[in-house]
Amino acid sequence: MDDLETRELRYFVAVAEELHFGRAADRLGIAQPALSRAIRQLEHRLGVQLLDRDRRGAALTDAGRVLLREAGAALDAVAAAARRTRRAGDEKRPLMLVTKAGASHELLQRLLVAHASAPDAAPVEVVLCEVGEQARFLRDGRADVAIMHRPYDDLAGFDTEDLYVEGQVALLPAGHPLAARDQLTLAEVRDVPGLPIARWPQLDGTYPDGPGPEVHTQSQLAQLVALGKTLLVIPASSRAWQWPDHVAVPVVDAPEVTTVIAWPPSGYSPAVASLVRSAAGLHRVAPTS
Missing domain, CATH: 3.40.190.10 (Periplasmic binding protein-like II)
Structure with missing residues (x-):
């Protein structure tokens, strides 16, 4: 079987990051023999060796390095799904909009004012982050939408609406x-x-x-x-x-930057759609601030 359980992935990630079964077991709060047994069962099911073991600890094989990368992404996706599900079940929750602190300030002001007047507008909470963090907020489910900038920000996997281009x-x-x-x-x-x-x-x-x-x-x-x-x-x-x-x-010869509103395709709810419409309805000219 190719099915993997999240418990198995968490166990493997702990061992792969600690490279020591004892420390990984302490981190997980389980007995070391149980952890060792779970990892061997995982290797048996996958038909590959994930770790080289010796008395000093463990080392990842090539297959183990691949699973560590994939397991991290899978666990992040599961956590994001749980966050989005809980948020979707809360009818009173605000939309979480993440943007770089100090970036697109005038646009953000105009967007919040325009959206507040929409008949179907949900409350919007603004989360300010540092450079390059918006993608992580969207992917892990902590934010619903983001103000981002092409070509500088990571837009891979997101749906976007261009808002304006500037120098x-x-x-x-x-x-x-x-x-x-x-x-x-x-x-x-x-x-x-x-x-x-x-x-x-x-x-x-x-x-x-x-x-x-x-x-x-x-x-x-x-x-x-x-x-x-x-x-x-x-x-x-x-x-x-x-x-x-x-x-x-x-x-004068610097590449132009396009400001976009971005969201995960899986998170396109009526509330997100309303906010995107408000953003798209703004004049597509660069702010003056």
């Missing part, structure tokens, strides 16, 4: 000579002595190569720019969180 700006320290310019090019901002471009996580979680600092949060980035330690190129509407110590200069 990008360089966010610079106010005292820097380039801050007095009316416009810049990518070539000019990529090679500024002593002011490297900040590096955000890529879609796979890794950072691109370069001399700029690795940044994790908007607040961290804002302070580094104000201190003259870095610059960055961002969608023009993201200037809502700009400090007085920052200056935004248009980058």
